[in-house]
Amino acid sequence: GQNIDQPTEMTATEGAIVQINCTYQTSGFNGLFWYQQHAGEAPTFLSYNVLDGLEEKGRFSSFLSRSKGYSYLLLKELQMKDSASYLCAVSYPGGYNKLIFGAGTRLAVHP
Amino acid sequence: DAGVTQSPTHLIKTRGQQVTLRCSPKSGHDTVSWYQQALGQGPQFIFQYYEEEERQRGNFPDRFSGHQFPNYSSELNVNALLLGDSALYLCASRGTNFYTFGSGTRLTVV
Numbered sequence: 001g002q003n004i005d006q007p008t009e010m011t012a013t014e015g016a017i018v019q020i021n022c023t024y025q026t027s028g029f030n031g032l033f034w035y036q037q038h039a040g041e042a043p044t045f046l047s048y049n050v051l052d053g054l055e056e057k058g059r060f061s062s063f064l065s066r067s068k069g070y071s072y073l074l075l076k077e078l079q080m081k082d083s084a085s086y087l088c089a090v091s092y093p094g095g096y097n098k099l100i101f102g103a104g105t106r107l108a109v110h111p
Numbered sequence: 112d113a114g115v116t117q118s119p120t121h122l123i124k125t126r127g128q129q130v131t132l133r134c135s136p137k138s139g140h141d142t143v144s145w146y147q148q149a150l151g152q153g154p155q156f157i158f159q160y161y162e163e164e165e166r167q168r169g170n171f172p173d174r175f176s177g178h179q180f181p182n183y184s185s186e187l188n189v190n191a192l193l194l195g196d197s198a199l200y201l202c203a204s205r206g207t208n209f210y211t212f213g214s215g216t217r218l219t220v221v
Contacts, residue, residue, distance in 0.1 A: 033209060033210075035212075041214065042115075042212040042213055042214045042215060043154070043201070043212045044212070045209045045210070048209055087153055087154070089153075098144065098156055098159055098167045098169075099156065099210055100156060101146075101153035101154045101156075102153050103151075103152055104151075104152070104153045
């Protein structure tokens with residue numbers, strides 16, 4: 001299988017830092033994506049990791065360890081608008097790189 | 112530059128009916144994937160189209176079928192609708208590194 005596990009819900013305070021973890025099965029792994037999805041809206045691309053290490057993009061950073069089948073999304077200086085679901089998705093080969101999603105982590109940011 | 116567009120945005124159907132959902136990919140994208148997203152869940156992969164052929168398929172019954180046209184647009188057809196088919200149906204087109212999603216079609220089966 002291609003089980004992708006991430007916490008169901010998290011809460012954090014405005015201005016704080018939060019880390020959302022994701023684990024996946026490593027066989028045939030091709031790359032890992034993070035998407036943000038506000039309620040009732042389309043998922044929007046946040047980051048893509050294919051090599052080990054940290055990718056930083058403004059307030060958001062994403063880390064990948066291929067050998068451990070582990071990734072995290074780090075959100076700094078949290079804002080109320082960051083309240084959303086965060087989807088971890090893994091790309092597996094097979095010719096066309098289908099994207100398999102985890103169930104998502106609902107993040108609630110409080111004042 | 113328009114992103115991925117889907118139609119209709121909302122749809123209500125009766126059990127047993129058939130439905131067709133439409134998707135126009137982002138300009139320059141030639142690969143289209145369809146996903147089903149139940150409330151509170153992550154998107155579930157239905158199938159993927161490239162060069163007008165179904166290339167990969169998820170764990171969905173044959174009631175779910177699709178088509179891709181020469182202009183890369185795509186349709187998702189669902190026959191013999193069940194109450195459990197009620198969900199948000201997302202279309203995504205693939206660029207160089209990542210997929211861009213449309214806003215989805217909210218299907219309600221009553």
